[in-house]
Amino acid sequence: MTADLSRDTLTRSAEDYLKAVYHLTADGEAAGTNQLAEALDLAPASVSGMIRRLAEQGLLDHAPYRGVTLTADGRRVALRMLRRHRLIEAYLVAHLGYTWDTVHDEAERLEHAVSDTLVERMAKVLGDPLEDPHGDPIPGPDGSLAEMVYVPLADVPVGQEAEIRRVHTSQSDRLRYLSGAGLVPGARVKVVAREPFAGPVRLRIGKRDQVIANELALMLLCSLPGSLA
Amino acid sequence: MTADLSRDTLTRSAEDYLKAVYHLTADGEAAGTNQLAEALDLAPASVSGMIRRLAEQGLLDHAPYRGVTLTADGRRVALRMLRRHRLIEAYLVAHLGYTWDTVHDEAERLEHAVSDTLVERMAKVLGDPLEDPHGDPIPGPDGSLAEMVYVPLADVPVGQEAEIRRVHTSQSDRLRYLSGAGLVPGARVKVVAREPFAGPVRLRIGKRDQVIANELALMLLCSLPGSLA
DNA sequence: CTTGACATTTCGTATACACGAAATAACTAT
DNA sequence: ATAGTTATTTCGTGTATACGAAATGTCAAG
Numbered sequence: 001m002t003a004d005l006s007r008d009t010l011t012r013s014a015e016d017y018l019k020a021v022y023h024l025t026a027d028g029e030a031a032g033t034n035q036l037a038e039a040l041d042l043a044p045a046s047v048s049g050m051i052r053r054l055a056e057q058g059l060l061d062h063a064p065y066r067g068v069t070l071t072a073d074g075r076r077v078a079l080r081m082l083r084r085h086r087l088i089e090a091y092l093v094a095h096l097g098y099t100w101d102t103v104h105d106e107a108e109r110l111e112h113a114v115s116d117t118l119v120e121r122m123a124k125v126l127g128d129p130l131e132d133p134h135g136d137p138i139p140g141p142d143g144s145l146a147e148m149v150y151v152p153l154a155d156v157p158v159g160q161e162a163e164i165r166r167v168h169t170s171q172s173d174r175l176r177y178l179s180g181a182g183l184v185p186g187a188r189v190k191v192v193a194r195e196p197f198a199g200p201v202r203l204r205i206g207k208r209d210q211v212i213a214n215e216l217a218l219m220l221l222c223s224l225p226g227s228l229a
Numbered sequence: 230m231t232a233d234l235s236r237d238t239l240t241r242s243a244e245d246y247l248k249a250v251y252h253l254t255a256d257g258e259a260a261g262t263n264q265l266a267e268a269l270d271l272a273p274a275s276v277s278g279m280i281r282r283l284a285e286q287g288l289l290d291h292a293p294y295r296g297v298t299l300t301a302d303g304r305r306v307a308l309r310m311l312r313r314h315r316l317i318e319a320y321l322v323a324h325l326g327y328t329w330d331t332v333h334d335e336a337e338r339l340e341h342a343v344s345d346t347l348v349e350r351m352a353k354v355l356g357d358p359l360e361d362p363h364g365d366p367i368p369g370p371d372g373s374l375a376e377m378v379y380v381p382l383a384d385v386p387v388g389q390e391a392e393i394r395r396v397h398t399s400q401s402d403r404l405r406y407l408s409g410a411g412l413v414p415g416a417r418v419k420v421v422a423r424e425p426f427a428g429p430v431r432l433r434i435g436k437r438d439q440v441i442a443n444e445l446a447l448m449l450l451c452s453l454p455g456s457l458a
Numbered sequence: 459c460t461t462g463a464c465a466t467t468t469c470g471t472a473t474a475c476a477c478g479a480a481a482t483a484a485c486t487a488t
Numbered sequence: 489a490t491a492g493t494t495a496t497t498t499c500g501t502g503t504a505t506a507c508g509a510a511a512t513g514t515c516a517a518g
Contacts (some may be wrong), residue, residue: 096350113342121325273507
């Protein structure tokens with residue numbers, strides 16, 4: 001059943017498509033062609049063609065005009081890429097002087113080139129970390145993933161304290177801004193006020209007050225003291 | 230004059246061809262199509278086509294039926310790949326538990342994927358090494374290369390002491406054998422005897438005697454105490 | 459000189475992936 | 489139901505790289 005997923009069976013493009021489908025279907029919905037085209041910065045026509053090929057290879061389930069989901073094999077590939085990507089990010093930050101706003105692009109290229117051996121060596125050197133520098137969970141070598149349920153800071157009630165756990169963006173300008181403001185995984189903040197209609201969020205971090213756009217607050221995933229997380 | 234050699238201007242294949250031409254022309258002779266095809270494990274017809282494209286891009290000089298040499302731009306690319314490759318090997322050995330017989334393939338893939346930034350970070354962490362684990366010199370970021378002239382162990386006179394400086398192969402089975410025998414860069418050996426007609430070489434290393442095939446002795450590049458190297 | 463033998467190039471073709479334009483399916487609002 | 493909008497697919501193409509078969513150039517031996 002399990003197709004040959006070892007090395008070099010899949011092209012870089014295929015790996016990128018599967019990763020994208022993984023992310024787009026995280027909400028349980030099938031991923032549309034346009035969505036995918038947008039995410040991969042390709043023309044919809046190109047995506048349509050690639051979807052056909054990946055479906056033929058048994059990596060995607062495709063319901064024409066309905067979108068795609070990952071097959072078990074496809075998910076395996078996506079999770080392996082995710083593990084690679086996040087471990088590489090963690091390694092580059094820990095050992096090669098990268099900052100969380102600069103690792104993404106490097107990891108994006110390396111994830112297609114490293115061997116399983118190298119990935120596992122990096123994991124070992126890092127002490128088998130469970131999260132990357134953005135707080136994103138790192139899948140196990142077997143494809144297991146301990147996905148926590150966090151609350152976007154945008155949804156944390158006013159007056160509530162919260163601890164930032166994940167910062168869900170890979171855009172370096174945003175990451176730079178956020179780390180400048182101390183809004184990194186592990187930081188504790190208190191929501192002081194929020195404007196209605198997706199308005200900005202005012203929060204207290206340490207002794208400073210900070211106002212951030214709702215758009216950013218959506219990316220800061222938090223745990224609330226008292227909840228199990 | 231200097232063409233755009235930054236990132237992504239060149240395909241992986243192009244980089245591999247230029248590297249191969251670099252190695253094949255080390256003796257001063259132009260590299261033939263068949264030679265190149267052999268080195269890259271491709272059909273001569275494919276090489277012929279690629280040669281044309283690389284010549285059009287100003288990376289190779291091509292005299293039809295005569296072979297190719299690198300242009301200045303081509304050499305720049307080749308030396309950058311060489312720097313990448315050797316630094317990556319050095320880094321993997323120093324920090325990620327690789328041995329010199331296992332690094333080659335990994336470096337071969339990574340050299341196409343790492344950014345200049347990452348290469349220079351690795352160089353820095355390593356303290357800007359001048360040689361890789363095989364004793365091969367690492368070109369500078371500017372493309373400078375301090376190539377030493379060494380004597381193959383196969384040519385060292387009987388009775389002479391020599392220090393191994395470079396081990397000129399990337400085949401892991403040979404490398405494993407050689408390191409098992411202690412024949413690594415820095416080792417001091419004394420040639421005890423040699424059979425005629427490219428026969429095996431008997432040598433003394435430490436307190437042990439060792440006989441190695443001439444083929445291997447050709448790959449062990451040595452400096453002789455007393456010579457300037 | 460001429461003739462093999464061998465190296466090299468040319469030619470037609472295949473695969474993987476991208477594109478735009480045009481055709482088609484699906485949904486939405488009347 | 490049906491027309492318009494939007495999403496998706498199909499089709500014809502282009503680029504990069506590989507291949508084998510056939511044509512052609514080169515050189516050494518006679």
